[in-house]
Amino acid sequence: MLIERRSLLFAVHRSENAKRTGGDLVRAISLYAALYGVWLLLSGFFSPFFLGIAAVCCALVVYIALRMDVIDQEGHPVQISWRLIPYLPWLAWQIVRANLDVTRRVFSRDLDIDPVLRWVPASQRTDLGTVIYANSITLTPGTVSTDVEPGRIRVHALSGDAMAELETGEMNARVRDVEG
Amino acid sequence: MSALIDGLTWLLLLGGGFFVVAGGAGLLRMPDFFTRLHPAGLVDTLGAVLIILGLVLQAGFTQVSAKLVLVLVLLFLTGPTATHAVSNAALVSGLMPWTKRKDND
Amino acid sequence: MFDVTAAILLVGMAFALVRAVLGPTIYDRILAINVHGTKTVLLIAVLGFVTERPDFLDLSLVYALINFIGTIAVLKLIKYGYLGDGP
Numbered sequence: 001m002l003i004e005r006r007s008l009l010f011a012v013h014r015s016e017n018a019k020r021t022g023g024d025l026v027r028a029i030s031l032y033a034a035l036y037g038v039w040l041l042l043s044g045f046f047s048p049f050f051l052g053i054a055a056v057c058c059a060l061v062v063y064i065a066l067r068m069d070v071i072d073q074e075g076h077p078v079q080i081s082w083r084l085i086p087y088l089p090w091l092a093w094q095i096v097r098a099n100l101d102v103t104r105r106v107f108s109r110d111l112d113i114d115p116v117l118r119w120v121p122a123s124q125r126t127d128l129g130t131v132i133y134a135n136s137i138t139l140t141p142g143t144v145s146t147d148v149e150p151g152r153i154r155v156h157a158l159s160g161d162a163m164a165e166l167e168t169g170e171m172n173a174r175v176r177d178v179e180g
Numbered sequence: 181m182s183a184l185i186d187g188l189t190w191l192l193l194l195g196g197g198f199f200v201v202a203g204g205a206g207l208l209r210m211p212d213f214f215t216r217l218h219p220a221g222l223v224d225t226l227g228a229v230l231i232i233l234g235l236v237l238q239a240g241f242t243q244v245s246a247k248l249v250l251v252l253v254l255l256f257l258t259g260p261t262a263t264h265a266v267s268n269a270a271l272v273s274g275l276m277p278w279t280k281r282k283d284n285d
Numbered sequence: 286m287f288d289v290t291a292a293i294l295l296v297g298m299a300f301a302l303v304r305a306v307l308g309p310t311i312y313d314r315i316l317a318i319n320v321h322g323t324k325t326v327l328l329i330a331v332l333g334f335v336t337e338r339p340d341f342l343d344l345s346l347v348y349a350l351i352n353f354i355g356t357i358a359v360l361k362l363i364k365y366g367y368l369g370d371g372p
Contacts (some may be wrong), residue, residue, distance in 0.1 A: 041246050042343070099199065099226040102218050105205035114280050115215055138260035142223035144214070146267040156267065156277060158218045190286055197293030200324060204300025207320060213313050220320045223297070231290065231327050234332060246340040251330060251349060255323065258353035262319050264357070270312040270359050 027071045030063050030118060080128070083178045090174065094140055102141040116163050119152045123172060129179040136171060189234045196230030203227055212278035217267055224259035229253060287334045293329045315359055322352030 035058040043050060064069050075161050081093035120137075124130045134145040134153050147154035157163035202237050206219025232252045239245045298321055305317035326349045333341025362368055 012240050044243050103202045135260045144217045146271045156214045200297040204297040207304045244339045254349045260355045281293040
């Protein structure tokens, strides 16, 4: 029973994602490097014994990840990493602006808010792009993504201004560029 | 030099503390659940960033700083996901947002 | 300077706790506890500097993870009434 269900899960997973490509090995190696880096960062011990244990543990984790079939375009997205670099400073600036706006509204005497709940189009091609867009919306105070469907996101905004700014579609276009 | 760094640290820590308290105050003042999500975002973003940056300034270029940055990255990945999960659960359960106007869909 | 920051953080945590007690819906409480947890992560990190023991940062990391998983687990419990594969 359990085995049957697991194979069904795998079948669904396989058909949803692109078929396995030669990039898998590159992804596995980069995952190994990332894991090893995190280990070194957190432990701070550099004796051969600990370095050896680290090598074994990281290899085990990569092996399990390969068996679970989670190293793919979504599970370990190395293909977008360099396009994220110009996006993050812009997002940081938006977050600072939104923070100041929400703080002003919180401390204003008559609580200057006018909440709206509306669908906003999301024109990303992949699920990963939609997730980045929805996460960016939630990270910006003043707007929260409450529901995600293919092609659109339901957004709750604290004020009409925040919603109007989102509806200009600038963030949407920038996340689409991150996708490539 | 160290006086300059101390001053900057004071500025960052107090700024972060201000946003953390603002988030708490917003949590108390807002009229309903969905509006309370937004002050919670204040704590998750600028509050956390400023306090961690202040600590990084004091720690210098060490392993401690690396761990602090890792904490920040974790908060930035998990914070929005948790907020989205809570808000989606509330919406699915039928909780309706408080509004001034009536043009929602 | 770190003790002042810790005191400010405690004030913010008290606000979040008041909201968690007042409610009124279960989701308000979960949100308040989630925010309280984020502030706890920051407080633990600051306390590491107050006591000059940087080991506290590891606790801070673990608390960030537990906070997230705890929030998701409570939400799942409310939605389905159980945490495993089936009731």
